Amino acid sequence: MTKSKDSSPARSRFWNVTFGGIEYSALFPPVTPPARGVEGPGFPGPGRDPMTASTPTGAILVIGASLEAERIVHLVRQLPDAPTILGFLTVDSTTEAVGHSLCDLPVLDTLDNLASYCDQVVGAVPAAENSMDRETVLAALVRAGIPALSMIHPSACLGPGTEIAEGAVIHANVTLDVGVRIGRGAVIGVGASLGVRTRVGDYVEVSQGCVIGSGVRLGERARIGLGARITDGVLIGPDAAVGAGSLVTRDVIGASTVHGNPAEPVARQRHPEVDNA
Numbered sequence: 001m002t003k004s005k006d007s008s009p010a011r012s013r014f015w016n017v018t019f020g021g022i023e024y025s026a027l028f029p030p031v032t033p034p035a036r037g038v039e040g041p042g043f044p045g046p047g048r049d050p051m052t053a054s055t056p057t058g059a060i061l062v063i064g065a066s067l068e069a070e071r072i073v074h075l076v077r078q079l080p081d082a083p084t085i086l087g088f089l090t091v092d093s094t095t096e097a098v099g100h101s102l103c104d105l106p107v108l109d110t111l112d113n114l115a116s117y118c119d120q121v122v123g124a125v126p127a128a129e130n131s132m133d134r135e136t137v138l139a140a141l142v143r144a145g146i147p148a149l150s151m152i153h154p155s156a157c158l159g160p161g162t163e164i165a166e167g168a169v170i171h172a173n174v175t176l177d178v179g180v181r182i183g184r185g186a187v188i189g190v191g192a193s194l195g196v197r198t199r200v201g202d203y204v205e206v207s208q209g210c211v212i213g214s215g216v217r218l219g220e221r222a223r224i225g226l227g228a229r230i231t232d233g234v235l236i237g238p239d240a241a242v243g244a245g246s247l248v249t250r251d252v253i254g255a256s257t258v259h260g261n262p263a264e265p266v267a268r269q270r271h272p273e274v275d276n277a
C-alpha cells in the first residue's frame with residue numbers, strides 16, 4: 001500500500017491512496033470507507049492510517065436546519081462508529097430557529113458565530129438547501145479554520161479513481177463509476193448514477209434518481225432535477241437547471257433552464273439576489 005499527497009495547486013485538496021492496485025482520491029477529512037464491494041481501505045485524511053481511519057474523532061456540526069440537514073443527520077447515523085453531532089447552525093443570520101431542536105438535536109446558533117465553535121468540533125458538514133448557501137457555508141468554514149467534511153453513505157458504490165472534494169455529500173445507493181470527480185459542496189441525491197469520468201463542478205446538485213452518462217460535465221452550481229437523464233458527453237453550463245424527468249441529449253448553456261423529453265430551453269434561470277441588485 002502506498003500513499004501520496006497531490007501537491008499540484010489545483011488539486012491540493014485531494015489525498016491519494018493506492019491499495020490493491022487501485023487508486024482512490026479523497027480529501028481531509030472524509031468520514032466513511034468505500035462502499036461494500038469496492039476494494040480499498042477507506043479514505044484517510046493526511047497523517048491518518050487508511051487501514052484504521054474511517055470517521056473523525058470528536059464532535060461535528062451540521063450547518064443548515066432544513067430538510068437537507070435532516071438527511072445529513074440520517075446519513076451520519078448510518079455510519080460505522082458515527083461521530084457525535086454537536087448540533088446545527090442556521091445559515092441565515094436570523095435567530096428565530098435558535099434554541100429549537102431538529103432530529104432531537106439542538107439548533108445552537110447562526111453561521112455568523114461559527115468561529116466560536118472552533119475548539120469544540122473537528123469539522124462541519126454543509127447542509128444548506130441551495131448552491132449559493134452551500135458556497136457561503138464553505139467560505140465561512142475556510143475563514144473559521146474548520147474542516148468541511150465530505151459525507152459518503154455506506155451504501156454508495158464508488159468506482160476506482162473516484163475523487164470527492166471537501167463538503168460534498170453522497171447519499172444512499174448512489175453509483176459513481178470509474179474516474180468520477182465530485183466538486184466542493186456538491187450534493188448527489190439518493191439512487192443517482194454517474195457514468196465513467198463524469199465531472200461534477202462545485203456546488204452542483206444532482207437530485208434523487210438521476211442517471212448521468214459517461215464523460216458528462218456539470219458546471220458550477222448546476223441543478224439537475226428529480227429523475228433527469230443526461231446522455232454521454234453532454235456539457236451542462238454553470239448555473240444551469242435541468243427540469244425533473246427531462247432527457248438531455250445536447251449541451252445546455254450556462255444560466256439557462258431546460259425541460260422535457262428531449263429537453264428544450266424554458267427560460268433564463270433567475271437569482272433574485274442578483275437580478276434585483
